[in-house]
Amino acid sequence: MNDLNFEPFFLSFRLAATVTFILFLIALPLGWWLSQTKNRFKPVIEAIVSLPIVLPPSVLGFYILYALSYNSPFGSFMNEYFGIKMVFNFTGLVIASCFYSFPFMVQPLQGGFETLNKNMLEASYIAGKGKIKTLLHVALPNIKPALLTALIITFAHTVGEFGVVLMVGGSIPNETKVASVAIYEYVEIMDYKSAHIYSAIMVALSFLVLLGVYMFNQHQNRKLRVI
Amino acid sequence: MIKIEINKKLHGSNGEMILHVNLHIKQGDFVALSGQSGSGKTTLLRILAGLEDASGDIDVFGTKWLDGKKKLPPQERGIGFVFQDYALFANMTVMQNLLYVQKDEKLANHLLELTELSELKNRYPNTLSGGQKQRVSLCRALMKRPKILLMDEPLSALDPDMRTKLQHDILTLHKEFGTTTIMVSHDPSEIYRLASRVLVLEQGKITQDGTTKEILLHTKGSQKFTFSGELLEIIKADVIYIAVVAIGQQIVEIVVDSHEVKNFTIGQRVQVSTKAFSPSLS
Numbered sequence: 136m137n138d139l140n141f142e143p144f145f146l147s148f149r150l151a152a153t154v155t156f157i158l159f160l161i162a163l164p165l166g167w168w169l170s171q172t173k174n175r176f177k178p179v180i181e182a183i184v185s186l187p188i189v190l191p192p193s194v195l196g197f198y199i200l201y202a203l204s205y206n207s208p209f210g211s212f213m214n215e216y217f218g219i220k221m222v223f224n225f226t227g228l229v230i231a232s233c234f235y236s237f238p239f240m241v242q243p244l245q246g247g248f249e250t251l252n253k254n255m256l257e258a259s260y261i262a263g264k265g266k267i268k269t270l271l272h273v274a275l276p277n278i279k280p281a282l283l284t285a286l287i288i289t290f291a292h293t294v295g296e297f298g299v300v301l302m303v304g305g306s307i308p309n310e311t312k313v314a315s316v317a318i319y320e321y322v323e324i325m326d327y328k329s330a331h332i333y334s335a336i337m338v339a340l341s342f343l344v345l346l347g348v349y350m351f352n353q354h355q356n357r358k359l360r361v362i
Numbered sequence: 363m364i365k366i367e368i369n370k371k372l373h374g375s376n377g378e379m380i381l382h383v384n385l386h387i388k389q390g391d392f393v394a395l396s397g398q399s400g401s402g403k404t405t406l407l408r409i410l411a412g413l414e415d416a417s418g419d420i421d422v423f424g425t426k427w428l429d430g431k432k433k434l435p436p437q438e439r440g441i442g443f444v445f446q447d448y449a450l451f452a453n454m455t456v457m458q459n460l461l462y463v464q465k466d467e468k469l470a471n472h473l474l475e476l477t478e479l480s481e482l483k484n485r486y487p488n489t490l491s492g493g494q495k496q497r498v499s500l501c502r503a504l505m506k507r508p509k510i511l512l513m514d515e516p517l518s519a520l521d522p523d524m525r526t527k528l529q530h531d532i533l534t535l536h537k538e539f540g541t542t543t544i545m546v547s548h549d550p551s552e553i554y555r556l557a558s559r560v561l562v563l564e565q566g567k568i569t570q571d572g573t574t575k576e577i578l579l580h581t582k583g584s585q586k587f588t589f590s591g592e593l594l595e596i597i598k599a600d601v602i603y604i605a606v607v608a609i610g611q612q613i614v615e616i617v618v619d620s621h622e623v624k625n626f627t628i629g630q631r632v633q634v635s636t637k638a639f640s641p642s643l644s
Contacts, residue, residue: 254449257413260436261443262463263506272462276453 143317151293154232158240166244167270185238192298199231200303223305231303232293240289247281280352287348368418381566394557395546401563403546407512411443412436442503444513448495450487456498457483463505473501477531493524511541588635
């Protein structure tokens with residue numbers, strides 16, 4: 136117990152918080168656009184957004200690893216001109232996780248926006264307000280449960296990922312060795328006691344987070360159902 | 363003067379049809395838009411609001427709202443719109459709903475007073491009754507002091523008492539703000555009470571256009587009472603037949619000759635008329 140290192144947990148949470156923040160900024164306009172558009176290319180965009188759900192993490196990890204490495208034009212460009220290395224470090228983990236968790240942010244937001252009363256948005260346009268003001272002042276505050284779901288699920292999903300992080304990040308202590316990777320290593324070296332403790336912490340934390348989400352949603356739904 | 367000349371292809375429940383309307387409306391008029399569902403009333407209203415595309419020409423007091431296919435966005439039309447389902451901003455209180463449109467607390471308070479909502483101004487829409495919500499929606503629509511007020515069946519979800527109260531509110535506000543008002547409605551008594559002109563839309567075309575009395579009063583000039591109704595059933599009773607007809611909210615029985623029966627089919631619109639020399643009210 137005395138040599139138990141919590142650094143992988145901190146790393147996992149730091150990664151998840153960063154990814155959730157970045158994805159929120161990207162997914163908010165995209166989810167809003169997808170919910171409002173009648174563009175005939177919408178299914179194509181939706182399919183691309185959802186790809187990470189069905190692809191094996193190894194496939195995703197392999198492509199991201201290739202794209203970010205010096206072997207790809209993008210990776211060598213970033214390294215040569217900006218001196219940014221993107222594999223086997225935290226930056227690489229963030230980029231890879233953003234791809235991996237993208238649908239988990241976009242889909243709840245898009246779904247939330249789609250269930251909004253269309254007339255409410257139109258009332259805002261008629262009141263003279265543009266799309267952005269309507270999004271921030273009317274649409275977003277009225278999809279709180281969906282918003283919370285998007286944030287929490289993205290966060291939790293990033294904490295829980297394993298395959299992509301391992302391929303893109305490896306297992307460098309204090310840099311890319313997140314909790315899920317640490318557990319895998321404990322099992323490999325047959326340190327079952329540590330693996331047990333780490334795993335139990337993960338289960339407890341995940342359960343508490345999900346419990347919080349569902350309790351909040353129940354509370355919100357009750358509030359909206361008055362009369 | 364509002365000049366409207368529009369064309370739009372609609373995919374309605376009865377297949378494709380063309381909404382074709384050519385219409386002039388005087389400033390300050392209260393126009394009721396009537397007709398069966400699927401006739402294009404709501405679409406016409408939404409085109410006026412800029413919420414739907416169409417081709418043609420809309421000229422409102424000298425400003426082009428639609429020029430060919432180029433339309434002025436709804437944000438720049440400065441209209442008021444009352445939706446059938448209220449469409450209030452659920453995340454804002456009554457007061458915030460009004461101030462979101464225009465930061466004019468004096469006007470907001472005045473409107474809430476006129477509609478007897480002052481005590482509810484800090485409540486959220488979900489805690490209000492249907493009638494209260496629609497009054498808030500009406501106030502919200504007037505926050506920009508619009509020249510044109512559009513209402514899409516504003517009272518159809520409310521019970522009769524609440525309707526009467528709101529009809530009074532609508533008329534008060536229409537007069538006080540001097541709006542040109544266009545309202546979609548099915549209810550003849552409501553139209554009679556509020557509107558000065560009635561347009562009847564059928565299959566995308568205006569088939570009747572006149573003053574409220576011309577269109578709605580069927581007894582004019584004669585002493586004949588005529589009611590329009592739906593034939594529900596024909597019952598055979600010995601040698602005669604009894605037709606059951608729904609007229610508005612009432613169901614009545616009318617004796618029909620056996621040789622007349624074959625002219626009718628169940629569900630068709632029928633006219634019920636009678637000579638009435640001295641009808642009395644009680």
